[in-house]
Amino acid sequence: MTAGVLLLTLAGLLVSAGLVAGVAAARGVSLLPAGTPSARLRHRQQVTPLHLGALAAGVLVLLVTGWPVAALGAVGGVVFIPKVLGGGKAAKQLIATSEALADWTRRLADLISSGAAGSTREALRRSLTSAPASIAPAVSNLVTRMGPQGVESALRQFADEVGDPAADKIAMVLILRERNGGPGLAEVLTALAADLDERSRMVREVEAERAKPRANMRTIVVTTLILVIGMTLFARTFLSGYSTALGQVALLLDVVVFGVALRWMRRLSDPPMRPRVLVDPDLATVGR
Numbered sequence: 001m002t003a004g005v006l007l008l009t010l011a012g013l014l015v016s017a018g019l020v021a022g023v024a025a026a027r028g029v030s031l032l033p034a035g036t037p038s039a040r041l042r043h044r045q046q047v048t049p050l051h052l053g054a055l056a057a058g059v060l061v062l063l064v065t066g067w068p069v070a071a072l073g074a075v076g077g078v079v080f081i082p083k084v085l086g087g088g089k090a091a092k093q094l095i096a097t098s099e100a101l102a103d104w105t106r107r108l109a110d111l112i113s114s115g116a117a118g119s120t121r122e123a124l125r126r127s128l129t130s131a132p133a134s135i136a137p138a139v140s141n142l143v144t145r146m147g148p149q150g151v152e153s154a155l156r157q158f159a160d161e162v163g164d165p166a167a168d169k170i171a172m173v174l175i176l177r178e179r180n181g182g183p184g185l186a187e188v189l190t191a192l193a194a195d196l197d198e199r200s201r202m203v204r205e206v207e208a209e210r211a212k213p214r215a216n217m218r219t220i221v222v223t224t225l226i227l228v229i230g231m232t233l234f235a236r237t238f239l240s241g242y243s244t245a246l247g248q249v250a251l252l253l254d255v256v257v258f259g260v261a262l263r264w265m266r267r268l269s270d271p272p273m274r275p276r277v278l279v280d281p282d283l284a285t286v287g288r
Contacts (some may be wrong), residue, residue, distance in 0.1 A: 039092045054078035065232060073255040084262045085218050090270055093209040094164075095200050100132035102196035103168050104139065105189050107131075113186035120178050120185075121146060138162050151178045159278050166196055169279035210270075217265050224258075 054075045062071035108129050110116075117123035124143055131139040138161045146155035152175050159171040170192060177185045231239055239245045 024121065033112040050079060050082075053085065067248060067251065069251045069255065070242075073251075074168060076255075080259070081221060081262070084266045085214070085221060091203060091210070095203050095207075096134050097162065097164050098166060098196045098203065100134040100201040101162070101164065101170065102193045102200070103132050104130075105170055105196065106134060109186040109189035112189070120174055121151060124151075124174075135162060150166065151175070156278065159276075163276075165274045165277055166192075166199070168276055172278055213265060213268065221262070 057078045058071040058075035061067060061074040065071075104127060107130050108123050111123045111126050117126050124139075124146065128136075128143050138158055141161060142154050142158040145157060149157075155171040155175050155178075159167045163241050170189070171193065173185070173188050242251050
């Protein structure tokens with residue numbers, strides 16, 4: 001590849017990146033990580049071995065092929081393919097949260113039905129010692145906030161911190177009891193715990209089915225990588241068309257289509273995000 005073609009290809013990539021950034025700016029889409037400026041700065045400053053490996057892979061591919069698009073594709077592949085080919089983490093987190101909420105809710109029901117706790121506040125305080133590890137920090141914050149903020153505000157923040165619709169339902173039951181009083185709270189909490197147990201069982205069954213397309217996706221990626229590396233090393237004549245400027249544009253389209261397809265397949269295998277039912281946009285976030 002001549003220097004002129006290389007510069008033309010790089011200029012095309014820069015123009016494309018500028019167009020994407022312009023469209024994002026026009027639509028108000030941020031291309032930077034979410035969070036405070038200091039958090040974004042820490043995120044940008046964090047360089048992991050994966051990033052160094054991606055840079056090394058890009059340089060190696062550029063030296064072997066002379067194709068800048070292939071080098072960019074290698075960098076992106078090393079960084080993003082492990083994330084795309086991962087999976088199951090969200091489902092495992094959902095199962096762990098459901099089981100933890102079920103155990104904690106059952107504990108609250110036992111404390112109330114046995115008379116060990118005479119009020120909702122007391123039951124919440126006593127439940128802290130036996131709260132499951134995955135929600136223990138949220139329960140601890142809930143108990144800490146009840147004094148200065150009140151039970152309802154603390155429960156709303158607890159549900160927001162856990163970020164699960166089941167936590168919303170538990171919080172709403174406790175809020176209604178705190179507002180109106182009355183019997184039957186232990187029975188309602190026991191029923192909610194049983195529902196959460198059933199939910200965890202169904203998620204496990206669904207996750208077993210979702211694991212199949214993820215395994216197929218990994219097979220596709222590994223096979224494609226072996227084929228591309230083999231052709232690059234032993235069949236360069238067949239790939240000589242990519243050495244031109246138009247070939248680099250075609251290669252860029254190939255990389256983009258392949259990446260979008262992988263991302264789409266990954267989204268199909270992710271558990272759906274259920275809408276929250278206890279949302280208070282006016283609730284001020286109180287520092288811990």
